[in-house]
Amino acid sequence: MSGFKVIQPGLFTLIQDAGRYGHHRIGLTTGGPLDANAFKWANRLLGNPLNCSILEVSIGGLVLEAEVSTYLVVTGAAMPLKINGQEQDRWHSHRVKPGDRIELGFSTQGARAYLAVSGGFRVAPRFGSSATVTREGIGGLCNGNKLQQGDYLPCNEQTTNKAFRLPEKHRPEYSDDISLRVITGYQQQAFSDADKRMFFSSEYKVTDRADRMGYRLAGPEVKPSIDGILSEGICHGAIQIPADGQPIVLLNDRQTIGGYPKIGSMISLDTARIAQLLPGAKVHFEEITIDDAHNLHCLAQAKFERTAMEALE
Amino acid sequence: MMQIEVAGENALIVYFGEKTAPSVSAKVQQAVSLLESELADKLIDLVPSYASLLVIYDLLACDHLEIKSTLRQLLGQLDNTTQNTGALITLPAYYSPESGPDLQDLAQRTGHSVGEVIQIHSQMEYRVYAIGFAPGFAYLGEVDPRIAAPRLSTPRQKVPKGAVAIADQQTAVYPAVSPGGWNLIGLCPTPMFDPDKSPTMPVQVGDRVRFKPINRDQYLELGGQL
Numbered sequence: 001m002s003g004f005k006v007i008q009p010g011l012f013t014l015i016q017d018a019g020r021y022g023h024h025r026i027g028l029t030t031g032g033p034l035d036a037n038a039f040k041w042a043n044r045l046l047g048n049p050l051n052c053s054i055l056e057v058s059i060g061g062l063v064l065e066a067e068v069s070t071y072l073v074v075t076g077a078a079m080p081l082k083i084n085g086q087e088q089d090r091w092h093s094h095r096v097k098p099g100d101r102i103e104l105g106f107s108t109q110g111a112r113a114y115l116a117v118s119g120g121f122r123v124a125p126r127f128g129s130s131a132t133v134t135r136e137g138i139g140g141l142c143n144g145n146k147l148q149q150g151d152y153l154p155c156n157e158q159t160t161n162k163a164f165r166l167p168e169k170h171r172p173e174y175s176d177d178i179s180l181r182v183i184t185g186y187q188q189q190a191f192s193d194a195d196k197r198m199f200f201s202s203e204y205k206v207t208d209r210a211d212r213m214g215y216r217l218a219g220p221e222v223k224p225s226i227d228g229i230l231s232e233g234i235c236h237g238a239i240q241i242p243a244d245g246q247p248i249v250l251l252n253d254r255q256t257i258g259g260y261p262k263i264g265s266m267i268s269l270d271t272a273r274i275a276q277l278l279p280g281a282k283v284h285f286e287e288i289t290i291d292d293a294h295n296l297h298c299l300a301q302a303k304f305e306r307t308a309m310e311a312l313e
Numbered sequence: 314m315m316q317i318e319v320a321g322e323n324a325l326i327v328y329f330g331e332k333t334a335p336s337v338s339a340k341v342q343q344a345v346s347l348l349e350s351e352l353a354d355k356l357i358d359l360v361p362s363y364a365s366l367l368v369i370y371d372l373l374a375c376d377h378l379e380i381k382s383t384l385r386q387l388l389g390q391l392d393n394t395t396q397n398t399g400a401l402i403t404l405p406a407y408y409s410p411e412s413g414p415d416l417q418d419l420a421q422r423t424g425h426s427v428g429e430v431i432q433i434h435s436q437m438e439y440r441v442y443a444i445g446f447a448p449g450f451a452y453l454g455e456v457d458p459r460i461a462a463p464r465l466s467t468p469r470q471k472v473p474k475g476a477v478a479i480a481d482q483q484t485a486v487y488p489a490v491s492p493g494g495w496n497l498i499g500l501c502p503t504p505m506f507d508p509d510k511s512p513t514m515p516v517q518v519g520d521r522v523r524f525k526p527i528n529r530d531q532y533l534e535l536g537g538q539l
Contacts, residue, residue: 233360233367257445
């Protein structure tokens with residue numbers, strides 16, 4: 001068996017593929033990468049299919065030892081990458097060989113980095129996906145566990161791969177003061193015009209209750225005219241307002257159904273950005289139409305496909 | 314009547330009614346099977362619940378206008394008459410103060426004896442209205458108003474697997490150990506979720522459920538744990 005040995009698992013490192021779909025009906029959530037953009041780039045920079053299993057590293061502190069010859073790339077948050085003690089460029093694929101020590105330090109900007117290898121890690125899918133959902137105990141190497149010291153990450157040997165790098169000008173910046181686009185929907189009628197105006201013109205802060213289930217924010221209270229609703233399906237990015245009037249943006253590991261009123265939903269391009277924020281960061285909301293949201297999504301997809309990578313070697 | 318709202322960038326939510334009712338739930342069920350076959354590859358996932366259906370679609374395959382008009386067309390003609398289409402599943406339940414730490418308190422609060430609470434809970438036929446919260450957590454309704462009790466003011470950190478519980482007019486069996494604020498009245502030895510089995514759950518949305526009282530010995534014989 002070839003692969004990588006986990007010397008230090010980091011604070012919170014999870015195996016993720018693009019997510020688990022089609023099983024909401026038995027209560028399984030989506031899982032998958034919080035920052036889908038950095039995730040897709042990690043796979044693309046290795047010429048992988050875009051659904052390959054890779055590591056989502058939150059905050060940092062990961063150390064691996066290679067027992068295989070392959071290529072490796074790190075995208076997402078600015079966690080300094082060292083291979084055998086030498087600092088290396090991120091968004092840039094590197095050849096590694098058995099015995100190499102790969103270190104990801106703590107992030108200086110952003111919260112989630114993605115580490116991928118050629119062909120992805122070989123992880124048996126559960127319900128069609130390797131995505132780790134710790135709350136459900138499903139996915140990853142075993143029972144939804146986060147990465148542990150001593151784990152082994154199996155992957156195939158790959159010595160003839162093409163290596164690529166993404167030019168600096170195309171790499172995202174992770175600011176801690178951002179504007180997030182929201183489509184009003186769901187129970188928006190339960191919110192007064194004054195409350196909606198306040199929601200879309202105020203500053204909110206990311207609290208320390210921010211995780212893969214959702215980001216709880218703090219700021220001016222928004223009060224819907226109803227307390228609760230008959231429990232209903234919650235989509236990715238939905239912004240739920242519980243009784244305390246403080247918004248929660250629901251992310252990949254959210255409950256599939258719930259009974260709090262929702263003012264609308266954040267677009268996925270921006271859930272990827274909010275998930276890069278740490279407690280204390282500032283956010284604003286900007287209202288856009290569903291048509292704008294569709295256009296932005298399609299544009300981003302076209303841009304992703306057309307952005308040229310630089311070939312190496 | 315049927316109402317369609319935007320939920321998110323690639324999700325619409327269809328409301329079939331405003332209240333919990335078997336006829337509304339039956340419509341949700343009909344809609345699920347219809348959309349699965351008619352939307353097929355444009356569909357990413359469906360979340361049926363009490364009176365609504367969340368439709369998540371592939372944004373690169375179609376847009377909200379197309380999905381909305383398809384939904385209107387397909388779902389406008391669902392029939393109103395079907396009510397109980399699902400299978401009838403019997404779940405054994407060991408009701409006792411030992412297995413249901415809130416049983417006595419619930420009886421006291423609702424002005425009944427423990428025996429009456431057990432009888433009222435087990436004589437009703439429930440419908441599976443929704444599955445969510447956690448894998449395999451089935452929301453069953455509706456509990457007789459005589460024993461409907463609100464959630465505990467302080468949720469428990471750890472509710473045991475198999476706990477039979479009541480919250481307002483809903484009842485459920487906890488599929489795994491988890492935090493929870495429902496009133497615990499017994500234990501069910503039937504596993505509600507097993508990721509290694511097919512099907513993973515003994516019930517699905519739209520099914521009917523009855524609880525059958527069993528004693529301590531029967532509970533242990535059926536594989537229950539205390």
